[in-house]
Amino acid sequence: MMHILIQIWKWLMQPKVWRFVGFASSIVGLLCYALSSSFNYLFGDWNLLKIFLYSVFSLIISLIILFAKIWQHSTSLRFKAHAAFLVLAITSLYSFFFDKVMNGKPDSYSLLSCAAFSIMLLSLSRQTQCGFEIDLMYFFLGSLIVQLMKIKLELCILGVGFSYLIIILRSVFSSINVVIYNEDPTIVQDENLVVIEVNSHSPQLASIRSCVLEQLSNCVTALRQENSNIIDMLLEQLKEYLGDDSELTVSDHNFEAVLRPKENLNLMIDSIPPQTIENLHKIAKLMVGAGFEMDFSDVYISCRRGCLDECLSELGFQKVSVEEVQNMSWGDFRDKIERWIKASNVAFKILFPTERRLCDQVFFGFSTSADISFTCVCRESTLQLLNFANAIALGSRSPETLFRVLDVFETMRDLIPEFESILIGLLQNEATTIWKRLGEAIRGIFMELENRIRQDAAMGASSSCGLLGITCYVMTYLRVACESWQTLEKVFEENHGHLLKEYPKIEDRMHSSSTLSMQMDSIMELLENNLEARSKIYKDPALFYVFLMNNCMYMVHKTKDSKLETILGDAVIQKYTAKIQQHRENYQRISWNKVLDILKLDGNGSMQLNEVAESMKQKLKSFNTLFDEICRVQSSWSVIDEQLREEIRISIKKTLLPAYGNFIGRFRSVPELGKHADKYIKYEADNIEARIEGLFEGMQFINW
Structure with a gap:
């Protein structure tokens, strides 16, 4: 029975309980006051404007009561002093007019509003120290007693009893519950309570703080000892994915089959002894409740941050500056990107989700502390990985770097879901910004490729065509x-x-x-x-x-x-x-139309036979000279595509051989030439064809 009472008492002392008690009391008090006769005496009958203004005022008061614990961290002492003076001045003014109109007996709404406001201010004193909440609480308690006495003198006993209860609760709130630990420093007990005045200079509080930190240190030491085993286990599981450092290759971006992030995530969490996590959770609960949240977080963050740094180091990734990236050799550049890809995938798909789940378990019930601690644990490692990607984005725009930059861009793209689900605030925005910057880098690389093409136009052409x-x-x-x-x-x-x-x-x-x-x-x-x-x-x-x-x-x-x-x-x-067909036709026209023109027969029938014979001898001589020159020069040229080369030869033969055959036939038919035709004819048709087959026999090697 005693144990149950203690648990109930501990629950009643929770700040969250009193935060909502105060919120509910403020709503009840404001509502009852709005319905009371006091309000009508002081402010007159209701209208739409009064309803609106009172609703806004009530909402502000209720929110202040609900979120006082959060606001107190950003409230200066000077502000608290001014707020206290303002509230007390308004209270005095209200008391003056209230006393003037309180001639008759108060109604039940006035009594309820005073009681509710007293509880509201008691709750406010549990959450913050603004300098006016206790005085206001006494004011409403006094008003409650006076109003009860106006109804009936004996009712003052009820008012005094209620006021005494409120004041005793207030005195309890001036103390803090701290856990006594037993002789085993790794086991946390929370069954017994000791009351210590909340005073940063209290020797008793400092002693217990020191002891709890010692317990935390022991738990963290146990967690650190597990880190090495967990890292070794993870590296063994990822051996296939990480590969051999001596044979680093750009990996496929579909990592799921190799990484199995869910399996490895469960493996890492399950490898931590549940008792270690449970002890850390208990210590976190005690220290956060006792106001030592920063002390606990600092120790926890330092421990887990060291584990992440060790993991990234084991994965072979080290911090690199923009200048170092720009001055790397090609081999180092490729190696670093490969290591970064692997480290990023392991970090965002396994390590960071593990830290998220661990933080949620250790800080269970303190979501804000869990978020802050997780961000601090992962921030440095995240920035280290993002800074490398940023260095790549700001680095060289050489076209040769495209495919490595694409690897980084695609890795960032694939990790966007992890960025959105894991990273918080500025880190998430930074990741997205760097990813977009990598896209700009890729476009910049293509612009550099275009510049390289333009600059190349000023250089000479190949002599072998x-x-x-x-x-x-x-x-x-x-x-x-x-x-x-x-x-x-x-x-x-x-x-x-x-x-x-x-x-x-x-x-x-x-x-x-x-x-x-x-x-x-x-x-x-x-x-x-x-x-x-x-x-x-x-x-x-x-x-x-x-x-x-x-x-x-x-x-x-x-x-x-x-x-x-x-x-x-x-x-x-x-x-x-x-275009190729057009270039081929232009080539054939430029090279062979002159030859075909030579082979055209004269159509002038008035020429004497000796004139015809002389003309044909000159034509044949010109043909032999021009044909020899073309074949000599163009046999050293190259047409690298075999099919195109053969098509050009066939096309030449189809136009040249018939024309040459007609010319030679006509040449042999001229009486003056027929007897001595062999003396002048250098090429027969098969010789012409053979010479054409020898065209474009320059270097023919090409790897399509």
């Missing part, structure tokens, strides 16, 4: 980049304005193409413009077109059978295929 290095680089780059098309599509959704400004021609494709396809198409158009500029260095117009054919054909090959083809669509491939 083969591929430009920039063509191979850009097309391979786009082909690989489009493997991350979903990510890039999201990144470029915010980049419409830039594309329209730089490439106005693509405005008509805005509604039919995605932002990524417009970006890819614009880069290819820029590359094509670069090819046009670079080709002008060739003095031979035929070589000019062979150069354009080769590079456009490479662009088509790299586009086909890849995600780039899906993104750009058939229209783009058809556009460049048509």
Whole structure:
């Protein structure tokens, strides 16, 4: 029975209980006062304006009573002094007018309002020390006794008894309940109570505070000892995911199958002895209730923060500055990003949720303390991880860094749900800001790629009419980049304005193409413009077109059978295929129309036979010279696509061989030449065909 009474008493002494008692009392008191005769004497009958003003006033008073415990931490002593003076002055003024009108007997509403206000102020004194609550409580208790005496003198006994009870409760609130611990410092008992005056200079309070902190230290030491075992266990579970440091590779972003965050989260929580968590919870409950919340939180935060730091260190991730990132070698850059990806996934999917659950258990019943402690525990580690991502976002815009920046961007994207559910306030906003900054970095990398293409246009063209290095680089780059098309599509959704400004021609494709396809198409158009500029260095117009054919054909090959083809669509491939056909026709016209003109037969029938013979001898001589020169020069040229090369040869033979055959037939029919035809004819038809087959036999290696 005694134990039950003690538990009831402890429950009645809880600040939360009295906070709601005070709130309820304020509502009852204000409502009863509004209905009392005193109100009508002082303020007259009710109207809409009075109802509104009184409702607002009542709401403010009730909220002050409900949240006094929270507000007291931000209330200065000077403010408390001014508030006390203001309230007492208003009370004196009210007392003066109240005494003047209180000639008759009070009604029950006046009695209830005084009693309710007394309890309200008793509750306020339990929560804060503003300097006026006790005096006001005495005022309403005195008013209650006086009003009871006006009704009937004997009722003063009831008023005195009620007042005595309120004053005794007030004296109890001036003391604090502290737990006596037993001889085993790791076991916390809370069955017995000792009363100590709340005074920061009290030797008794300081002694008990020291003892409770000692118990906390023992529990924290036990928790630290478990940390190493838990970390080793976690690393063993994640061995497959973390891999071998000597063979770091950029991992797939679908981590769920390997990480199994829920399994590992349960594993870490279950690995901590329940008794350790229970003891920490009891100590937290006692210290927070006794006003030592900061002492407990500081020790707990230091312990758990050290555990997180050790985990990140074991995962191989160390703090890196922006300058260090910018000065890293390519190997170190790639290695650091791989380590960051793994550490971030483990931290946000396992370590931080573990800390959240642990905080909730240790600070059960103190949600605000749990939130603050969790944020402090994880803040430094979170900033360390976010600062690295920020360093990547602010780092080099070299096109070679794109795929590593994409890895960081996609990791941040995948962790957004964890940011929203775990991080609080500024940290959550910082994570989102850095993620958007990474998107800006990716767009900046593509801008740098465009600048590199423009700068390359000033360089000389290839003497072998083969591929430009920039063509191979850009097309391979786009082909690989489009493997991350979903990510890039999201990144470029915010980049419409830039594309329209730089490439106005693509405005008509805005509604039919995605932002990524417009970006890819614009880069290819820029590359094509670069090819046009670079080709002008060739003095031979035929070589000019062979150069354009080769590079456009490479662009088509790299586009086909890849995600780039899906993104750009058939229209783009058809556009460049048509350009190749146009370049081929221009090449054939420039190279072979002169030859065909030579082989045209004279249509002037008035020429003498000897004139005809001389003309044909000169034509054949010119043909042999020009044909030899073309074959000599163009046999060293390259057409890198085998099918295109064969198509060009076939097309040449279809136009040249019939014309040459007609010319030779006519040549042999001329009497002056027929007898000595073999003396002048250098090539037979099969010789012509063989020489054409030898065209474009320069270097033919290419890896599509």
